[in-house]
Amino acid sequence: MTKRQREFLTGARDTIPLLIGAFPFGLIYGTLAMSAGLSVAAAFAMSLFVFAGSAQFIAVGLFALGAAPPVIIVTTFIVNLRHLLYAANLLPFLGGLSRRWRLALSFMLTDEVFAVAAKRYAQVDGSSDKHWYHLGSSLAMYLNWQLCCALGILAGGLIPGIERLGLDIAMYVTFIGMVVPSVRDLPMALAVGVAALAALACPTTPGWSWPGCAASPPATAPSCGCALAV
Amino acid sequence: MTLNELLTIGGMAAVTFGIRYLLVGLAGRVRLPAAAQSALAFVPPAVLTAIIVPGILLSKGVAAGLTPWTPYLPAAIVAVLAQLIFKRLLVTIVLGMAVFFVCRLLPGLF
Numbered sequence: 192m193t194k195r196q197r198e199f200l201t202g203a204r205d206t207i208p209l210l211i212g213a214f215p216f217g218l219i220y221g222t223l224a225m226s227a228g229l230s231v232a233a234a235f236a237m238s239l240f241v242f243a244g245s246a247q248f249i250a251v252g253l254f255a256l257g258a259a260p261p262v263i264i265v266t267t268f269i270v271n272l273r274h275l276l277y278a279a280n281l282l283p284f285l286g287g288l289s290r291r292w293r294l295a296l297s298f299m300l301t302d303e304v305f306a307v308a309a310k311r312y313a314q315v316d317g318s319s320d321k322h323w324y325h326l327g328s329s330l331a332m333y334l335n336w337q338l339c340c341a342l343g344i345l346a347g348g349l350i351p352g353i354e355r356l357g358l359d360i361a362m363y364v365t366f367i368g369m370v371v372p373s374v375r376d377l378p379m380a381l382a383v384g385v386a387a388l389a390a391l392a393c394p395t396t397p398g399w400s401w402p403g404c405a406a407s408p409p410a411t412a413p414s415c416g417c418a419l420a421v
Numbered sequence: 422m423t424l425n426e427l428l429t430i431g432g433m434a435a436v437t438f439g440i441r442y443l444l445v446g447l448a449g450r451v452r453l454p455a456a457a458q459s460a461l462a463f464v465p466p467a468v469l470t471a472i473i474v475p476g477i478l479l480s481k482g483v484a485a486g487l488t489p490w491t492p493y494l495p496a497a498i499v500a501v502l503a504q505l506i507f508k509r510l511l512v513t514i515v516l517g518m519a520v521f522f523v524c525r526l527l528p529g530l531f
Binding site: 207208209211212215229230232233236237240241242243245246250254260261263264267268270271272273274275276277278279281282285286287293294296297298300302357359360361362363364365366367368369370371372373374378379382383385386387389390391 | 422423425426427428429430432433434436437438440441442443444445446448453458461462463464465466467468469470471472473474475476477478479492493496497500501503504505508509510511513514515517518521522525
């Protein structure tokens, strides 16, 4: 096995815990997309081309409410803005790669892949093939997502009531596991606290099954402002 | 796929890829100002928290109903504790989900 293959496989292997966390999340996305009235093609196309779990949930929730495309697109923009930070962090490591590498790794950038890849890039061992590790993590996450979403879309049509099992708990506990380690100082604690309060204070629409999704854009701006002020 | 779906998904894909590729595509020719960098550092935990907290505390499908006593709450508390104690994401996910489904199965608790 070459060094590149080893990097690639290690990247995929180190992503396994996150694959497990994403799996039920993708299942429930697929079932929700069906109950929201999305066509099978549209539900699957969103996983293939957008590939952003929380944004896909929000889009499905908004779609069920009959929101217009611009509303869904703007919400997606705000919810995914955090990827700009991930990209800024990865820039020193991706900047020197070919355009093809930069396109592929950027397209598949998610919270989970960032967490795994950033850890590898930070290790000092002289390896010049860390982008292969990053690619392994990205592809594992991408293929896993397509598989669980496809199963969810199938199950949504076959198993009535599956969207009420509470599989979305997988998303919440995964996100909790990602937020907790980042709260290390007062400004971050404040940002998180204000986001929590602002999200709860935002009015929710009747019939809205994902209140957090509705609340996340208005909750983020004030919390960042508060944290900066500290 | 309807035209509406096509427009929505096309737009979502474009803005998401745009955010992910902007800085990497320009590869160092544009740098984020320091203030923007430090503000952006708060975005991921803030957005994730804003997704988690109402999802756990607000009853699903009911307008503005605070009904915190659902299986989501003990699962979330256990997840926070598990992450603090074991510092392993997989442990957090497995324990959180286990508590959730045990709570759902226990009759009369919720």
